[in-house]
Protein backbone atom coordinates (compact mmCIF):
# COMPACT_ATOMS: atom_id res chain seq x y z
CA UNK A 1 0.00 0.00 0.00
CA UNK A 2 1.30 3.48 -0.86
CA UNK A 3 -0.80 5.61 1.51
CA UNK A 4 0.99 8.36 3.45
CA UNK A 5 -1.85 9.31 5.79
CA UNK A 6 -4.62 7.44 7.65
CA UNK A 7 -7.18 9.04 5.34
CA UNK A 8 -5.38 7.70 2.26
CA UNK A 9 -4.97 4.32 3.95
CA UNK A 10 -8.72 4.15 4.52
CA UNK A 11 -9.39 5.10 0.89
CA UNK A 12 -7.10 2.30 -0.31
CA UNK A 13 -8.82 -0.14 2.05
CA UNK A 14 -12.21 0.94 0.75
CA UNK A 15 -11.11 0.28 -2.82
CA UNK A 16 -9.82 -3.23 -1.99
CA UNK A 17 -12.43 -4.55 0.47
CA UNK A 18 -15.64 -6.33 -0.73
CA UNK A 19 -17.94 -3.75 0.98
CA UNK A 20 -17.59 -0.41 2.79
CA UNK A 21 -18.73 -2.14 6.00
CA UNK A 22 -15.85 -4.61 5.78
CA UNK A 23 -13.40 -1.84 4.89
CA UNK A 24 -14.42 0.04 8.04
CA UNK A 25 -14.17 -3.07 10.25
CA UNK A 26 -10.71 -4.03 8.96
CA UNK A 27 -9.39 -0.47 9.04
CA UNK A 28 -10.52 0.08 12.64
CA UNK A 29 -9.23 -3.38 13.66
CA UNK A 30 -5.73 -2.50 12.44
CA UNK A 31 -5.47 1.22 13.26
CA UNK A 32 -7.87 1.62 16.20
CA UNK A 33 -9.32 4.62 14.29
CA UNK A 34 -12.91 4.87 12.98
CA UNK A 35 -13.19 5.69 9.22
CA UNK A 36 -14.78 9.09 10.00
CA UNK A 37 -11.76 10.00 12.16
CA UNK A 38 -9.19 8.98 9.53
CA UNK A 39 -7.23 12.20 8.94
CA UNK A 40 -3.78 13.48 7.93
CA UNK A 41 -1.94 11.61 10.69
CA UNK A 42 0.77 9.42 9.16
CA UNK A 43 0.00 5.76 8.38
CA UNK A 44 2.74 3.52 9.81
CA UNK A 45 4.52 0.83 7.74
CA UNK A 46 3.14 -1.82 10.19
CA UNK A 47 -0.44 -0.66 9.64
CA UNK A 48 0.01 -0.74 5.86
CA UNK A 49 1.59 -4.18 5.91
CA UNK A 50 -1.06 -5.65 8.25
CA UNK A 51 -3.97 -4.24 6.24
CA UNK A 52 -2.45 -5.46 3.01
CA UNK A 53 -2.15 -9.00 4.42
CA UNK A 54 -5.72 -9.00 5.79
CA UNK A 55 -7.18 -7.65 2.52
CA UNK A 56 -5.32 -10.30 0.55
CA UNK A 57 -6.70 -13.09 2.75
CA UNK A 58 -10.20 -11.58 2.63
CA UNK A 59 -9.92 -11.41 -1.17
CA UNK A 60 -9.25 -15.16 -1.17
CA UNK A 61 -12.54 -15.73 0.70
CA UNK A 62 -11.17 -16.09 4.24
CA UNK A 63 -14.04 -15.02 6.57
CA UNK A 64 -14.02 -11.42 7.83
CA UNK A 65 -14.98 -12.64 11.33
CA UNK A 66 -11.90 -14.88 11.59
CA UNK A 67 -9.70 -11.95 10.52
CA UNK A 68 -11.22 -9.74 13.22
CA UNK A 69 -11.07 -12.53 15.84
CA UNK A 70 -14.27 -11.37 17.51
CA UNK A 71 -17.91 -11.14 16.44
CA UNK A 72 -21.14 -9.91 18.04
CA UNK A 73 -24.14 -12.13 18.76
CA UNK A 74 -27.21 -11.05 20.72
CA UNK A 75 -25.29 -7.79 21.48
CA UNK A 76 -22.52 -9.77 23.25
CA UNK A 77 -18.90 -10.25 22.11
CA UNK A 78 -17.61 -13.70 21.07
CA UNK A 79 -14.08 -14.81 20.24
CA UNK A 80 -14.01 -16.62 16.89
CA UNK A 81 -11.36 -18.22 14.69
CA UNK A 82 -10.50 -21.33 12.70
CA UNK A 83 -12.07 -24.42 14.27
CA UNK A 84 -15.33 -22.85 15.44
CA UNK A 85 -18.54 -21.86 13.65
CA UNK A 86 -19.11 -18.10 13.38
CA UNK A 87 -22.34 -17.18 15.23
CA UNK A 88 -25.08 -16.26 12.72
CA UNK A 89 -27.80 -13.65 13.17
CA UNK A 90 -30.41 -16.33 12.26
CA UNK A 91 -29.49 -18.16 15.47
CA UNK A 92 -30.78 -15.21 17.52
CA UNK A 93 -34.25 -16.63 16.68
CA UNK A 94 -33.35 -19.71 18.77
CA UNK A 95 -32.34 -17.53 21.73
CA UNK A 96 -35.52 -15.38 21.43
CA UNK A 97 -37.72 -18.49 21.40
CA UNK A 98 -35.85 -20.10 24.32
CA UNK A 99 -36.09 -16.95 26.46
CA UNK A 100 -39.83 -16.68 25.77
CA UNK A 101 -40.37 -20.30 26.86
CA UNK A 102 -38.23 -19.82 29.99
CA UNK A 103 -40.27 -16.76 30.99
CA UNK A 104 -43.50 -18.77 30.94
CA UNK A 105 -42.05 -21.94 32.51
CA UNK A 106 -43.01 -22.07 36.14
CA UNK A 107 -39.60 -23.30 37.31
CA UNK A 108 -37.48 -20.99 39.53
CA UNK A 109 -34.03 -22.25 38.42
CA UNK A 110 -34.55 -24.20 35.19
CA UNK A 111 -31.90 -26.64 33.97
CA UNK A 112 -30.98 -25.64 30.41
CA UNK A 113 -28.73 -27.78 28.21
CA UNK A 114 -27.23 -26.31 25.01
CA UNK A 115 -26.04 -29.15 22.76
CA UNK A 116 -23.48 -28.43 20.00
CA UNK A 117 -22.51 -25.18 21.72
CA UNK A 118 -19.58 -24.09 19.49
CA UNK A 119 -18.57 -20.57 20.63
CA UNK A 120 -21.22 -20.88 23.36
CA UNK A 121 -23.23 -18.06 21.79
CA UNK A 122 -26.65 -19.64 22.50
CA UNK A 123 -25.84 -20.81 26.06
CA UNK A 124 -24.15 -17.53 27.01
CA UNK A 125 -26.92 -15.32 25.54
CA UNK A 126 -29.54 -17.35 27.45
CA UNK A 127 -27.64 -17.16 30.74
CA UNK A 128 -26.95 -13.42 30.27
CA UNK A 129 -30.65 -12.68 29.69
CA UNK A 130 -32.13 -15.24 32.11
CA UNK A 131 -29.64 -15.46 34.99
CA UNK A 132 -31.77 -17.85 37.08
CA UNK A 133 -31.25 -20.63 34.50
CA UNK A 134 -28.60 -23.28 35.29
CA UNK A 135 -26.97 -23.49 31.88
CA UNK A 136 -24.69 -26.25 30.59
CA UNK A 137 -22.90 -25.83 27.23
CA UNK A 138 -21.94 -29.12 25.58
CA UNK A 139 -19.52 -29.41 22.63
CA UNK A 140 -17.34 -32.20 21.23
CA UNK A 141 -14.67 -30.45 19.17
CA UNK A 142 -11.60 -29.52 21.30
CA UNK A 143 -10.92 -26.46 19.08
CA UNK A 144 -14.49 -25.17 19.46
CA UNK A 145 -14.44 -26.01 23.19
CA UNK A 146 -11.41 -23.78 23.61
CA UNK A 147 -13.42 -20.83 22.20
CA UNK A 148 -16.35 -21.78 24.43
CA UNK A 149 -14.10 -21.49 27.51
CA UNK A 150 -12.74 -18.12 26.36
CA UNK A 151 -16.25 -16.78 25.70
CA UNK A 152 -17.57 -17.84 29.11
CA UNK A 153 -14.66 -15.91 30.61
CA UNK A 154 -15.08 -12.92 28.28
CA UNK A 155 -18.78 -12.59 29.08
CA UNK A 156 -18.36 -13.35 32.79
CA UNK A 157 -21.28 -15.78 32.95
CA UNK A 158 -21.76 -18.85 35.12
CA UNK A 159 -22.20 -21.42 32.33
CA UNK A 160 -20.92 -24.98 32.84
CA UNK A 161 -18.90 -26.21 29.82
CA UNK A 162 -18.79 -29.91 28.91
CA UNK A 163 -16.51 -31.51 26.34
CA UNK A 164 -18.27 -34.64 25.07
CA UNK A 165 -20.14 -36.27 22.21
CA UNK A 166 -23.87 -35.57 22.55
CA UNK A 167 -24.56 -39.17 21.52
CA UNK A 168 -22.98 -40.28 24.80
CA UNK A 169 -23.80 -37.34 27.05
CA UNK A 170 -25.99 -37.84 30.12
CA UNK A 171 -27.04 -34.82 32.16
CA UNK A 172 -26.75 -35.41 35.91
CA UNK A 173 -30.33 -34.21 36.67
CA UNK A 174 -33.61 -34.01 34.68
CA UNK A 175 -33.49 -31.19 32.13
CA UNK A 176 -36.18 -28.50 31.75
CA UNK A 177 -34.99 -27.28 28.37
CA UNK A 178 -32.71 -28.59 25.62
CA UNK A 179 -31.63 -26.08 22.96
CA UNK A 180 -29.45 -26.86 19.99
CA UNK A 181 -28.20 -25.52 16.70
CA UNK A 182 -26.80 -28.83 15.41
CA UNK A 183 -25.04 -29.48 12.10
CA UNK A 184 -27.88 -29.74 9.54
CA UNK A 185 -26.52 -29.30 6.01
CA UNK A 186 -27.34 -32.29 3.78
CA UNK A 187 -24.53 -33.67 1.65
CA UNK A 188 -26.10 -32.61 -1.64
CA UNK A 189 -25.92 -28.93 -0.57
CA UNK A 190 -22.19 -28.94 0.15
CA UNK A 191 -21.14 -27.95 -3.33
CA UNK A 192 -23.38 -24.85 -3.25
CA UNK A 193 -21.94 -23.31 -0.07
CA UNK A 194 -20.28 -19.87 -0.09
CA UNK A 195 -16.48 -19.92 -0.31
CA UNK A 196 -16.26 -18.43 3.26
CA UNK A 197 -18.17 -21.42 4.71
CA UNK A 198 -15.44 -23.71 3.35
CA UNK A 199 -13.09 -22.27 6.00
CA UNK A 200 -15.46 -23.26 8.83
CA UNK A 201 -15.20 -26.72 10.44
CA UNK A 202 -16.96 -29.48 8.52
CA UNK A 203 -18.12 -31.07 11.79
CA UNK A 204 -20.16 -27.92 12.50
CA UNK A 205 -22.07 -28.23 9.22
CA UNK A 206 -22.38 -31.90 8.25
CA UNK A 207 -25.89 -33.11 9.03
CA UNK A 208 -25.40 -36.46 7.26
CA UNK A 209 -26.82 -37.63 3.95
CA UNK A 210 -30.24 -35.94 4.40
CA UNK A 211 -29.23 -33.24 6.92
CA UNK A 212 -31.44 -34.75 9.63
CA UNK A 213 -28.95 -37.01 11.42
CA UNK A 214 -28.59 -34.85 14.55
CA UNK A 215 -32.32 -34.10 14.86
CA UNK A 216 -32.93 -37.85 15.12
CA UNK A 217 -30.00 -38.36 17.54
CA UNK A 218 -31.11 -35.50 19.83
CA UNK A 219 -34.82 -36.45 19.85
CA UNK A 220 -33.98 -40.08 20.74
CA UNK A 221 -31.29 -39.49 23.34
CA UNK A 222 -32.78 -36.47 25.13
CA UNK A 223 -36.38 -37.72 25.25
CA UNK A 224 -35.43 -39.61 28.43
CA UNK A 225 -33.37 -36.76 29.90
CA UNK A 226 -36.00 -34.04 29.53
CA UNK A 227 -38.64 -33.99 32.23
CA UNK A 228 -42.24 -34.50 30.99
CA UNK A 229 -43.43 -31.10 29.74
CA UNK A 230 -39.82 -29.98 29.25
CA UNK A 231 -39.01 -28.03 26.08
CA UNK A 232 -36.83 -28.99 23.12
CA UNK A 233 -35.90 -26.16 20.73
CA UNK A 234 -33.72 -26.74 17.68
CA UNK A 235 -32.53 -24.53 14.86
CA UNK A 236 -33.19 -26.03 11.43
CA UNK A 237 -32.20 -25.39 7.82
CA UNK A 238 -34.59 -23.87 5.30
CA UNK A 239 -37.42 -26.30 4.49
CA UNK A 240 -36.56 -28.93 7.14
CA UNK A 241 -39.52 -28.13 9.44
CA UNK A 242 -41.91 -30.90 8.34
CA UNK A 243 -39.23 -33.60 8.47
CA UNK A 244 -38.08 -32.43 11.90
CA UNK A 245 -41.69 -32.26 13.18
CA UNK A 246 -42.19 -35.87 12.00
CA UNK A 247 -39.04 -36.99 13.85
CA UNK A 248 -40.29 -35.23 16.99
CA UNK A 249 -43.76 -36.80 16.82
CA UNK A 250 -42.22 -40.25 16.24
CA UNK A 251 -40.31 -39.71 19.49
CA UNK A 252 -43.44 -38.59 21.38
CA UNK A 253 -42.80 -34.86 21.45
CA UNK A 254 -45.91 -32.66 21.14
CA UNK A 255 -47.13 -29.01 20.97
CA UNK A 256 -44.88 -28.33 18.00
CA UNK A 257 -44.42 -24.63 17.15
CA UNK A 258 -42.40 -23.12 14.27
CA UNK A 259 -40.54 -19.80 14.67
CA UNK A 260 -39.48 -17.63 11.71
CA UNK A 261 -36.24 -15.66 11.44
CA UNK A 262 -36.02 -12.01 10.31
CA UNK A 263 -36.18 -13.13 6.66
CA UNK A 264 -39.49 -14.92 7.25
CA UNK A 265 -37.87 -18.39 7.00
CA UNK A 266 -38.88 -21.03 9.56
CA UNK A 267 -35.67 -21.36 11.58
CA UNK A 268 -36.62 -22.94 14.90
CA UNK A 269 -38.81 -25.87 15.88
CA UNK A 270 -40.08 -25.82 19.46
CA UNK A 271 -41.71 -28.85 21.08
CA UNK A 272 -42.61 -30.33 24.46
CA UNK A 273 -41.79 -33.71 25.87
CA UNK A 274 -45.05 -35.63 26.29
CA UNK A 275 -45.43 -37.87 29.33
CA UNK A 276 -45.57 -40.83 26.91
CA UNK A 277 -42.37 -42.89 26.87
CA UNK A 278 -40.76 -43.94 23.61
Ligand SMILES: C[S@@+](CC[C@H](N)C(=O)[O-])C[C@H]1O[C@@H](n2cnc3c(N)ncnc32)[C@H](O)[C@@H]1O
Pocket residue numbers: 084085086087088091115116117118119120121122138139140141144164165166167181182183184203204205
Ligand atom coordinates in the same frame (compact mmCIF):
# COMPACT_ATOMS: atom_id res chain seq x y z
C1 LIG B 1 -23.93 -25.58 13.65
S1 LIG B 1 -22.64 -25.54 14.87
C2 LIG B 1 -23.44 -24.56 16.13
C3 LIG B 1 -22.49 -23.82 17.03
C4 LIG B 1 -23.18 -22.78 17.94
N1 LIG B 1 -24.18 -23.41 18.81
C5 LIG B 1 -23.84 -21.70 17.12
O1 LIG B 1 -25.07 -21.66 17.08
O2 LIG B 1 -23.11 -20.89 16.51
C6 LIG B 1 -22.71 -27.19 15.46
C7 LIG B 1 -21.69 -27.53 16.56
O3 LIG B 1 -21.90 -28.90 16.92
C8 LIG B 1 -20.67 -29.51 17.22
N2 LIG B 1 -20.87 -30.96 17.09
C9 LIG B 1 -20.90 -31.72 15.97
N3 LIG B 1 -21.11 -33.00 16.27
C10 LIG B 1 -21.24 -33.08 17.63
C11 LIG B 1 -21.47 -34.14 18.54
N4 LIG B 1 -21.59 -35.40 18.12
N5 LIG B 1 -21.54 -33.87 19.86
C12 LIG B 1 -21.42 -32.58 20.28
N6 LIG B 1 -21.17 -31.52 19.48
C13 LIG B 1 -21.09 -31.78 18.16
C14 LIG B 1 -19.72 -28.90 16.21
O4 LIG B 1 -18.38 -29.01 16.63
C15 LIG B 1 -20.23 -27.43 16.19
O5 LIG B 1 -19.55 -26.66 17.15
